[in-house]
Amino acid sequence: MTRPPAPEPLPHPVVDNHCHLDIGRGDDPAVPVPEALAAAAAVGVRRIVQIGCDLPGARWAVEAASAYPSLVAGVALHPNEAPRLDSLDEAMAEIEALAGAHDRVRAVGETGLDHFRTGEEGRAVQEESFRRHIDLAKRLDKTLVIHDRDAHDDVLRVLDSESLPERWVMHCFSGDAAFARACLDRGAHLSFAGTVTFKNAGDLRDALAITPLDRVLVETDAPYLTPTPHRGQVNASYLVPLTVRAMAEVRGDDLADLCAAIDGNTEVAFGGAW
Ligand SMILES: [Zn+2]
Numbered sequence: 001m002t003r004p005p006a007p008e009p010l011p012h013p014v015v016d017n018h019c020h021l022d023i024g025r026g027d028d029p030a031v032p033v034p035e036a037l038a039a040a041a042a043v044g045v046r047r048i049v050q051i052g053c054d055l056p057g058a059r060w061a062v063e064a065a066s067a068y069p070s071l072v073a074g075v076a077l078h079p080n081e082a083p084r085l086d087s088l089d090e091a092m093a094e095i096e097a098l099a100g101a102h103d104r105v106r107a108v109g110e111t112g113l114d115h116f117r118t119g120e121e122g123r124a125v126q127e128e129s130f131r132r133h134i135d136l137a138k139r140l141d142k143t144l145v146i147h148d149r150d151a152h153d154d155v156l157r158v159l160d161s162e163s164l165p166e167r168w169v170m171h172c173f174s175g176d177a178a179f180a181r182a183c184l185d186r187g188a189h190l191s192f193a194g195t196v197t198f199k200n201a202g203d204l205r206d207a208l209a210i211t212p213l214d215r216v217l218v219e220t221d222a223p224y225l226t227p228t229p230h231r232g233q234v235n236a237s238y239l240v241p242l243t244v245r246a247m248a249e250v251r252g253d254d255l256a257d258l259c260a261a262i263d264g265n266t267e268v269a270f271g272g273a274w
């Protein structure tokens, strides 16, 4: 798979608040971490939240965040991982141990609901896993990072039946303006990915346009969701400027102001500077 060229650097640093540095794409292995961090920093993406999605990924995220000052970690069992486990109890016990033992772990996530990849038969355990992650985020005072794919109403139903953690993020926000409002009213930060640059994403851009400046975040979800004009190639944190520039245009924000807001919002959303 080809790697897109580096875009023009941003006028102010931002954080990529959702990335999978450990995951390759197609036949390509993941880029070595120092190389990925250097490429990102060169265009103004100075800090990254590394998200681990299963037990090996969660261990990897904790090690990487301990080794590199620009990284902090989120650990969880991904909604599509939960139904595949032999024992949710045992896996959750390890996620709790990892999250509880390391201050470099700022988030519990990504957790949530995915009705696209998980069928009816897996949904009960997926919801149970979501509820346990919500509980864990509250008990450990970590940020809850939510994955929601084709499950907006059920995500709200679950959130409304639990008490919410102090800080929570809708990662790769994918709803319209009304759903954005519902999440914002409940205290969410909304994180926008490369999908906001896609041609058919008018509803998503409407959602971005109504999100208050102090609740906006940006992410890659790399190696997935590569922004226009590089769809189909490998995504990475150094491509965040393409997404942020598109966001500034949609919102009518000054680019440097939006970057500064995103940088500060990410610290608020993830429990302080690092
Ligand atoms: Zn996700």
Ligand SMILES: [Zn+2]
Pocket (backbone or CB within 6 Å): 018, 020, 051, 110, 221
């Ligand atoms: Zn992700």
